[in-house]
């Protein structure tokens with residue numbers, strides 16, 4: 109069996125016993141690494157005061173080596189905060205209005221990818237299978253190829269791939285497309301993302317599909333497919349079942365004083381549509397004044413990427429929206445929106461999901477949205493809640509028992525809240541069962557295995573000669 113080498117911007121480090129941190133991706137990828145042995149490489153999360161990146165730390169746990177590289181402050185500003193999160197993230201989420209392209213940041217992005225390649229090459233063995241994750245590292249395969257690496261290299265994009273009309277606004281569009289074609293397998297969250305990617309190749313006459321999962325572009329064949337990421341479904345269901353034991357969940361239930369709970373859980377990111385959701389909740393309250401005091405929205409929203417201006421702006425905007433609704437609709441004994449920036453643990457989250465009659469997942473665009481899946485996995489089979497889901501989340505391609513909304517249509521989302529709250533038990537059970545069966549079958553272990561199986565069979569355009 110070949111060794112697996114995983115490369116991602118963040119590395120989920122295990123505890124002192126070698127157990128992975130909670131989180132589906134970390135657990136599934138660790139399981140694959142434990143089986144084959146290998147390396148997980150990425151940013152250490154630290155910046156050095158030096159001008160050149162210095163520190164490279166290796167931690168060994170059983171058959172897995174964690175290789176962590178420090179970055180300089182300039183690297184972090186230009187690669188992560190700059191090009192990755194102020195150019196690629198907004199453009200890939202169709203927010204051209206928020207993209208701030210600067211050549212210096214673009215150069216920093218490619219420089220850090222070169223650094224990762226330089227540091228990885230001496231550790232590689234000829235049979236290693238390399239799996240690169242996400243938009244921070246698109247050029248990595250090209251950098252490895254330039255250094256003579258002929259191994260199988262797969263790439264998985266966790267965020268959406270936009271249509272050609274959007275992506276062509278990216279000044280280095282062609283380089284990004286060519287770099288992606290250096291992988292042996294390019295994996296996307298949904299068939300829509302895959303179609304958009306192929307559409308970009310077609311638009312410029314750079315290539316096209318040759319069959320369902322093969323693309324010919326820039327002179328060679330490579331595999332491309334949709335691999336919707338899953339969660340640890342059974343583990344979430346187990347956590348939720350015993351979640352009443354978590355004191356925070358019990359306290360929450362008591363404090364609701366009989367009012368029904370709706371829940372939203374999102375990193376504070378403009379792609380998540382939190383302000384739109386709050387507006388829709390307000391519209392619902394305005395249209396249903398008899399619900400005053402009978403319905404509470406818990407919005408869990410940990411801070412994210414707070415060094416990026418657009419994130420700070422949206423944080424202020426969400427706070428203002430919550431304050432406005434609470435001021436206008438709240439009473440001395442009822443606050444319509446409970447807004448917390450604290451990050452909650454999985455046992456607590458699973459209990460809160462189960463307590464909530466409605467899960468509100470309303471992103472303007474989202475690669476997948478694991479919260480939607482976790483909400484379903486946490487429900488009581490005898491009395492499940494209802495998922496209100498944006499059609500623009502990757503999860504909408506799978507969770508066909510949700511009540512779908514267009515988050516730009518405030519009236520529709522407000523009406524969906526009413527429909528979810530009033531849905532009869534038999535309909536709730538039938539919708540939930542369909543989605544839960546799908547999630548049990550297509551969990552994160554399935555995702556990991558499908559990707560790695562297909563990578564091991566992908567056409568090798570860089571085969572050793």
Ligand SMILES: O=P(O)(O)OC[C@H]1O[C@H](O[C@H]2O[C@H](CO)[C@@H](O)[C@H](O)[C@H]2O)[C@H](O)[C@@H](O)[C@@H]1O
Pocket residue numbers: 118242266267337412413474475476477478
């Ligand atoms: O590392 P950060 O900058 O703090 O951001 C956190 C992660 O956000 C993104 O998540 C995406 O991946 C999820 C799992 O596949 C998917 O469900 C979600 O829709 C995506 O937005 C990002 O892609 C990750 O790299 C970040 O670590």
Ligand SMILES: O=c1ccn([C@@H]2O[C@H](COP(=O)(O)OP(=O)(O)O)[C@@H](O)[C@H]2O)c(=O)[nH]1
Pocket residue numbers: 373374375408410450451452453454457476477478479480482
């Ligand atoms: O307080 C929190 C809020 C979120 N999450 C987790 O963060 C992930 C968010 O993933 P998602 O795909 O929904 O969005 P992303 O933040 O990756 O864009 C989910 O697994 C959540 O359970 C968490 O552990 N604690």
